[in-house]
Every structure is written in structure tokens, then in C-alpha cells.
Amino acid sequence: MKKWLAGVLIASITVLPACGSNTETASTTTTGTKEEPKEVTLVLGAYSVPQEAFKKILPAFQKQWKDKTGQTVNFQESYEASGTQARAIAGGFEADVAVLSLEADIDTIQKAGLITNDWRTKPHNGMITNSVVAFGTREGNPKGIQDWEDLAKPGIGVLYPNPKTSGGAQWDVNGIYGAGLKISEEKGKKDPAYAADLLKRIQKNVKALDKSGRASMTTFENGTGDVVVTYENELIGRNLEGQKYNIIVPNYTILIENPAAVVDKNADKHGVRQVADAFVDYLWTADAQRAFSEKGFRAVDPAVAKEFEKQYKTPAGLYDIKYLGGWTQVRKDLYQDGALWDQILAGK
Amino acid sequence: MIVKHVWLKRTVQSTVLVYFLLLIVVPILGVYVQGLSEGWTKFADSVIQPIAWDAVLRTLQLAVIATLINTVFGTLIAWVLVRYRFPGRRILNSLVDLPFALPTAVGGLMILLLLGPQSWLGSFAKSHNIEIVYQQPAIVIAMIFVTFPFVIRTIQPLLEELDPAEEEASYTLGASRSGTFWKVIFPAMRPGVIGGAMLAFSRALAEFGAVVLVAGNIPGKTLVASVQIYGNVESYNPTGAAAVSVVLLTLSFLVLWSVNLLTARRDER
Numbered sequence: 001m002k003k004w005l006a007g008v009l010i011a012s013i014t015v016l017p018a019c020g021s022n023t024e025t026a027s028t029t030t031t032g033t034k035e036e037p038k039e040v041t042l043v044l045g046a047y048s049v050p051q052e053a054f055k056k057i058l059p060a061f062q063k064q065w066k067d068k069t070g071q072t073v074n075f076q077e078s079y080e081a082s083g084t085q086a087r088a089i090a091g092g093f094e095a096d097v098a099v100l101s102l103e104a105d106i107d108t109i110q111k112a113g114l115i116t117n118d119w120r121t122k123p124h125n126g127m128i129t130n131s132v133v134a135f136g137t138r139e140g141n142p143k144g145i146q147d148w149e150d151l152a153k154p155g156i157g158v159l160y161p162n163p164k165t166s167g168g169a170q171w172d173v174n175g176i177y178g179a180g181l182k183i184s185e186e187k188g189k190k191d192p193a194y195a196a197d198l199l200k201r202i203q204k205n206v207k208a209l210d211k212s213g214r215a216s217m218t219t220f221e222n223g224t225g226d227v228v229v230t231y232e233n234e235l236i237g238r239n240l241e242g243q244k245y246n247i248i249v250p251n252y253t254i255l256i257e258n259p260a261a262v263v264d265k266n267a268d269k270h271g272v273r274q275v276a277d278a279f280v281d282y283l284w285t286a287d288a289q290r291a292f293s294e295k296g297f298r299a300v301d302p303a304v305a306k307e308f309e310k311q312y313k314t315p316a317g318l319y320d321i322k323y324l325g326g327w328t329q330v331r332k333d334l335y336q337d338g339a340l341w342d343q344i345l346a347g348k
Numbered sequence: 349m350i351v352k353h354v355w356l357k358r359t360v361q362s363t364v365l366v367y368f369l370l371l372i373v374v375p376i377l378g379v380y381v382q383g384l385s386e387g388w389t390k391f392a393d394s395v396i397q398p399i400a401w402d403a404v405l406r407t408l409q410l411a412v413i414a415t416l417i418n419t420v421f422g423t424l425i426a427w428v429l430v431r432y433r434f435p436g437r438r439i440l441n442s443l444v445d446l447p448f449a450l451p452t453a454v455g456g457l458m459i460l461l462l463l464g465p466q467s468w469l470g471s472f473a474k475s476h477n478i479e480i481v482y483q484q485p486a487i488v489i490a491m492i493f494v495t496f497p498f499v500i501r502t503i504q505p506l507l508e509e510l511d512p513a514e515e516e517a518s519y520t521l522g523a524s525r526s527g528t529f530w531k532v533i534f535p536a537m538r539p540g541v542i543g544g545a546m547l548a549f550s551r552a553l554a555e556f557g558a559v560v561l562v563a564g565n566i567p568g569k570t571l572v573a574s575v576q577i578y579g580n581v582e583s584y585n586p587t588g589a590a591a592v593s594v595v596l597l598t599l600s601f602l603v604l605w606s607v608n609l610l611t612a613r614r615d616e617r
Contacts (some may be wrong), residue, residue, distance in 0.1 A: 208564035290428035
């Protein structure tokens with residue numbers, strides 16, 4: 001009896017860690033040999049929205065890489081909310097390539113010391129796709145919603161996710177806040193108090209603060225709310241799947257920029273540096289850019305963007321994160337503990 | 349032989365202890381350590397800041413309501429399942445545990461689909477100006493759903509074990525039906541009612557999966573503690589998350605401890 005118990009204990013002690021180190025030993029052998037292995041595995045840690053586009057991009061890259069090097073690339077894909085994914089990678093999920101919703105999430109991985117390359121020097125500052133913050137309304141826009149002020153009108157049900165739980169939702173709230181600044185600027189001077197007030201009045205109309213952009217979209221789909229504030233590509237994607245939402249791009253809205261980067265420490269450890277670099281570079285090719293555009297993103301590649309021009313309306317008042325002072329400033333002004341977002345929720 | 353026996357006992361004991369320490373005690377202590385890692389002031393700040401405090405109070409309130417409803421109906425259901433014989437009783441009896449077998453998010457989703465604005469019930473309620481989903485009623489419903497089995501399952505064995513002779517004696521001695529119920533039957537059920545209710549309460553306090561879907565999660569209105577904690581986890585504020593968790597944990601611990609004391613005292617009698 002005692003021996004049996006001890007046996008189980010010993011077995012569990014020896015087996016469990018062995019499971020964890022399997023990948024490690026496999027990869028050291030691949031780096032150790034001079035000859036390139038026949039197969040490599042690339043671990044992709046991404047946020048959930050581009051999943052549809054990746055269904056087309058990954059096979060295309062696999063084919064291209066095979067033609068070029070004779071090597072077969074296997075992908076291990078993980079899709080999570082952007083912030084969750086960033087935290088997972090920073091906390092030890094060994095992704096070779098990170099594709100996330102916002103720069104701040106790549107920063108999280110960088111701060112953990114896993115990204116050592118200067119990813120911002122890549123094409124388009126490391127951004128692979130763009131989008132804008134837009135409104136989705138019910139078919140035919142029955143409440144006549146056109147601009148930010150309409151969202152604050154009494155009786156309008158608004159949806160957007162909670163920026164505290166969804167990094168991606170910060171784009172939406174940035175969109176409102178920045179629009180407030182722009183509107184006040186148009187009237188004379190850039191007034192943070194007006195922007196804060198606009199956000200506060202819109203927040204009063206919010207029906208549900210879901211935990212992610214996807215969840216917010218689902219809530220809207222289930223019949224709650226008159227308007228959902230979200231990424232334009234998400235709305236286009238929904239309409240491509242048969243929904244008939246009206247997509248409204250207000251005049252003042254923020255340009256969403258989504259980055260991708262090689263996670264150096266992991267790629268080197270797994271000995272897949274070359275293919276990881278090639279994959280991230282591939283995301284900027286016309287083929288990949290087209291695949292993103294087909295799912296509703298705006299291409300960063302100007303030529304492809306031109307091809308899909310008709311899919312979007314680009315308002316004159318489009319601004320980007322720099323208008324708000326960049327992510328570090330935005331985090332300090334809006335999302336840090338006790339900052340504007342907390343004050344608005346606390347009803348101050 | 350005796351020596352061997354002692355060794356076996358010690359091995360089993362220490363294995364259990366290590367297991368318990370590693371899986372239960374250490375993670376929970378970790379929460380306390382993390383929650384208090386930046387000192388009492390930071391801890392107090394995280395807990396009494398209006399959003400967090402409001403969420404804790406709301407959670408307590410709604411969990412009490414859900415617990416009361418579950419206690420009343422759970423007692424009734426247990427009674428019916430033990431005392432009455434009717435077709436379908438066995439099936440009903442096995443259905444009781446199903447909320448435990450279901451991911452709570454699926455429970456939440458079902459509530460959304462059944463009571464949401466597009467559903468028959470939801471539109472009926474809406475036409476009478478009652479809002480259920482994304483409001484507090486939905487949170488209570490979600491809590492009731494996930495804690496449904498507790499009260500029933502703690503009362504059932506007590507009722508089954510109750511010696512029919514005790515009841516018969518009571519009737520023979522001339523007691524009325526209600527007299528028998530309150531003096532003979534209910535005292536036997538009481539530990540089950542209390543124990544089940546307390547378990548249901550502490551589980552309702554911590555419910556996340558179903559609630560996050562149906563609650564709307566608006567601070568000051570429909571945000572419960574578990575979702576508030578999740579928000580803190582997601583926005584890189586582990587200390588804030590742990591601080592509110594410490595409050596929930598301490599409450600739950602007190603509740604469970606008092607249940608233990610209560611049932612222990614009854615065993616001694």
C-alpha cells in the first residue's frame with residue numbers, strides 16, 4: 001500500500017515536469033543541428049478578431065514558405081482577448097508571434113523582456129491593420145443616430161465593452177473622448193471638460209458593459225440596445241455574415257491601429273526566428289493585406305487600401321492616438337486607477 | 349505489523365495534508381498576501397473606493413435574496429422528492445444536480461436567450477415595463493440557477509433518515525399535523541436547511557460565469573464583486589483584485605465556519 005502510494009507520488013513528480021519540458025528539448029535539437037528541419041512549428045498568440053482573416057493567410061504563408069525553403073510550417077494558434085493574450089505571453093505562454101489589438105499590449109510583452117527587437121521600426125510602425133471606431137445600428141437606423149451627441153440623447157440604449165476588462169474597448173472610449181476634444185476644438189478651444197462630460201452623458205445610456213468587444217456585439221445581436229460602439233471591421237464582418245446593421249462612421253473618430261511583433265525570446269528558444277520574421281513580414285504583403293481587407297479591416301498598404309476604398313468611408317475628422325498624446329498619456333488620463341474613467345463610473 | 353500500520357497512517361495523513369496545503373491553503377493564503385502586499389491603506393483604499401464597495405454590498409444583497417428564494421423552494425422540493433411518489437420523480441431527482449454539471453456561462457447564456465428582449469418572455473416583460481436581463485433580477489436568477497442543488501441535497505438525506513416511528517409517536521400522542529411538523533420533522537431538517545443555505549450563499553457571492561453575461565456590469569448599478577475583481581485582473585491591478593477577494597473570502601470563510609460550528613453542535617447533542 002505504502003509502496004503503491006509512493007510510486008504514484010514519484011510518478012507524478014517525474015511525469016508532470018516532463019510534460020512541460022517536452023517542447024524545449026525538441027527545439028534544442030532543432031537548433032543544434034546545422035541542417036534545417038523538415039518541419040517547424042510556429043506558435044501564434046493573437047487577439048480574437050483577425051481569426052477569420054488568418055484562416056486564409058496562414059495556409060497561403062505555409063505554401064509560400066514551403067515553395068521557398070521546402071520546409072513545412074505548422075501553426076499553433078491561440079485566440080484570446082488582446083489583454084488576456086498579452087498577459088498570457090508575458091506570463092509564460094510561449095508564442096513566437098504576437099498579433100494584438102493595441103500597442104499597449106505589445107508593450108506589456110516588451111516590458112516582460114520577451115520582445116527585444118525594435119518592432120516599431122518595421123513597416124507602418126509595426127502596425128498590420130487599421131480600422132476606425134464606428135457605430136452599428138439596427139437595420140435602417142430607426143433612431144436616426146448620426147453623431148456622438150446622438151448617443152447621449154435620452155432613451156438611446158448604447159453598448160460598448162468595459163475598457164477595464166477589454167484592452168480593445170479602450171479604442172472605443174478613446175474614440176468618444178477624442179471626439180469630445182475635437183468637437184470642442186471646432187467650437188473654439190480644445191476642452192477636456194467637454195470631452196469628459198460627453199463621455200459621462202453617453203455612459204449614462206450604456207445598457208451593458210460587456211467584458212469584450214465580441215461579447216458586446218453578441219449582446220447587440222440578442223436585441224439589447226440601439227447602437228453599439230465598436231470597430232468598423234467587426235461590423236463589416238458581421239454584415240458579411242448576413243446581418244444587416246447600418247454602419248455609421250462619425251466625422252470625428254479615431255484611427256485604430258493593430259500591431260504584430262515577433263516575440264524574440266520565444267522564437268530564439270524554439271529556433272524559429274527565421275520563419276517567425278518571415279511570417280510577420282508576410283503580413284504586410286499585398287496578399288495578406290487583401291485577406292484582412294476582405295474581412296473588413298483597412299489595409300495599411302496604400303495600394304491595397306485603394307483597392308478596397310469603396311468598402312469604407314474615411315471622414316475628414318479622422319484622428320489617431322497621437323492626438324490624445326499617445327498610449328502612455330491616454331492610460332494616465334483615462335484608465336489609470338482614479339483617472340477619468342473611474343471618476344465617471346463613480347458618478348463624480 | 350503495528351509499526352507498519354502506523355507508517356501507513358502517517359503516510360496517508362501527510363499526503364492528504366500536503367495535497368490540501370498545495371491545492372487549497374497556499375493559493376488562498378496567496379490571495380491574502382497579495383491583497384495586503386501594499387499595506388493596509390492600499391488595501392482599504394481598494395475596498396472602500398466607491399465602485400468596489402458598491403459592488404461588494406450589491407453582491408451581498410443579491411446573494412441574500414437568491415439564498416432566501418433557494419432555501420424556501422429548495423426545502424419544498426426536497427420535501428416533495430422524498431415524501432411524495434409520482435411519475436417522473438426519479439428523473440426530477442437526477443435533474444437537480446445538473447446546474448453543477450453545466451459551465452455556468454452556458455447557464456447565463458440560457459437565461460439571456462430565454463429572458464432576453466427577443467424572447468417571448470422577455471418581450472412580454474418589456475411590454476409591462478419590467479426589465480430583466482442586464483438588470484438586477486437577472487443576477488438573482490443566475491445566482492439561483494447555479495446554487496440550486498445545495499439546499500435540496502443537504503436536506504434530502506436528513507429527511508430520508510428520519511425514523512417514521514418518531515412521527516407516528518407524535519401523532520399517537522395527539523399532536524396535530526403542524527405541531528408534528530414544527531416539533532419533530534423540522535428540527536431534523538434544520539441543519540440541512542441552514543447548511544445548504546450557507547453553502548448556496550457563499551457560492552452565490554463568488555458566482556462569475558453566469559452573472560457576467562446577464563448582469564450588464566455597470567458600476568453602481570449592476571456590477572457584482574466577482575466581475576469587479578475580474579476587471580481589476582484584466583487591467584493589471586492584482587492588488588485591487590486580491591483586496592476585494594480578501595473581503596469575499598473572509599465572508600465565505602466565516603459563513604462556512606459558522607456552518608461547521610452549528611452542525612458540530614448538533615452532532616454532539
